[in-house]
Amino acid sequence: MSWNLARRAQQLKPSAIREILKLTERPGIISLAGGLPSPDSFPVDAMAEATARVLREQPREALQYAASEGHAPLREWVAADLARQGLKVAAGQVLITTGSQQGLDLAGKLLIDPGSAVAVEQPSYLGALQAFAPYEPEFHPLAGDDDGPLPAALAAARGARFAYLLPNFQNPSGRCLGAARRDALVAAALQAGVPVLEDNPYGELWFDQPPPPPLAAQLGDQALYLGSFSKVLAPGLRLGYLVAPPALFPKLLQAKQAADLHTPGFNQRVVFEVIKDGFLDQHVPTIRARYRAQRDAMQAALAAHMPPGCRWQMPSGGMFFWVTLPAGLDATALLPRAVEAGVAYVPGAPFFARPEAVGGLAAHTLRLSFVTVAPDRIAQGVAALAGVLRRALEESGPRSARLAPAAAAPQP
Ligand SMILES: Cc1ncc(COP(=O)(O)O)c(C=O)c1O
Numbered sequence: 184m185s186w187n188l189a190r191r192a193q194q195l196k197p198s199a200i201r202e203i204l205k206l207t208e209r210p211g212i213i214s215l216a217g218g219l220p221s222p223d224s225f226p227v228d229a230m231a232e233a234t235a236r237v238l239r240e241q242p243r244e245a246l247q248y249a250a251s252e253g254h255a256p257l258r259e260w261v262a263a264d265l266a267r268q269g270l271k272v273a274a275g276q277v278l279i280t281t282g283s284q285q286g287l288d289l290a291g292k293l294l295i296d297p298g299s300a301v302a303v304e305q306p307s308y309l310g311a312l313q314a315f316a317p318y319e320p321e322f323h324p325l326a327g328d329d330d331g332p333l334p335a336a337l338a339a340a341r342g343a344r345f346a347y348l349l350p351n352f353q354n355p356s357g358r359c360l361g362a363a364r365r366d367a368l369v370a371a372a373l374q375a376g377v378p379v380l381e382d383n384p385y386g387e388l389w390f391d392q393p394p395p396p397p398l399a400a401q402l403g404d405q406a407l408y409l410g411s412f413s414k415v416l417a418p419g420l421r422l423g424y425l426v427a428p429p430a431l432f433p434k435l436l437q438a439k440q441a442a443d444l445h446t447p448g449f450n451q452r453v454v455f456e457v458i459k460d461g462f463l464d465q466h467v468p469t470i471r472a473r474y475r476a477q478r479d480a481m482q483a484a485l486a487a488h489m490p491p492g493c494r495w496q497m498p499s500g501g502m503f504f505w506v507t508l509p510a511g512l513d514a515t516a517l518l519p520r521a522v523e524a525g526v527a528y529v530p531g532a533p534f535f536a537r538p539e540a541v542g543g544l545a546a547h548t549l550r551l552s553f554v555t556v557a558p559d560r561i562a563q564g565v566a567a568l569a570g571v572l573r574r575a576l577e578e579s580g581p582r583s584a585r586l587a588p589a590a591a592a593p594q595p
Pocket of ligand 1: 282349354384411422423
């Protein structure tokens, strides 16, 4: 039987990261590749208690079909929490989604026609590029500098269906936008009339100070905003939310209904039971402290071991370092050698929607996660990676070593 695939199915590509993660399952490999939160941070006891309480006190409601919008008290909690961060929205604008990943798909379904321009950072979250791709957008890469995407580039995206922006501790680059760049991007978006899809799963994972308020706080009805419980509670719950302007909400709800009727009501009730009395105010600081120590270990190891010509910025939150290698080195080609040496990372190239727009930069970037590996193993893994890079530099001779300091600035 030969199946005739829909055109959109041809846009579905195997995830480069999943293929790589398979390699890292080999015993003994120190994996700096994963994008997963630390399982040690999952609040198992609180979840167990809340689950028992929901089954005891509201079993039939929790096990029944439920409203497509989401569990009303959870929507109200989200609206109140966003208000604390400076984003004032009504609970009626909050759609509870099956992970924020579903929010990306729903936004794509609602807003992208084949050939529509969608502006994206370079690099950007691979899962979003994959979610949008079946709707056949024309990705419009936003040029940037060390501080983030350039406001002029956003202004030039006039006519795009939306710009997909990750202001806080971006996946993969770890970069957090400063207040001045946020203001300038907001001004550019307003002036050019470009809607913004703001994705913020990492904002609570700050190490020194909270990031500035969301872009959506200034953009009002020109923004969609995505949040997630994956990084502050547990990703297995598959709970996220999409905040939409009232004009868009009914269509969004219809798309949600068509997709999966509603996000599991049982999970929503359990999570609401866990968080309703301020649990996250105690819990999230413990995640921050854990990740900060791991970030420090990775920063120290990179500084101690990486060969000259490698560049990175220490992230002030989130889960990732983004490393730019000397121009002669290709991170994808070097991965098998790194795995051989006992360490895995994610090459940067798949995170670029339009790698050709950054003149070869994509090939010599890589992402390192610091959250699932203990500090001593981080040091070991980074030392092994540095050894692989040094040998590759020696092999490629003095030419690429000379090129090293001139490596193009990493695009956030
Ligand atoms: C930037 C970004 N957005 C969205 C997601 C999806 O998260 P979830 O569906 O678990 O809420 C992730 C997951 O890693 C992410 O890194």
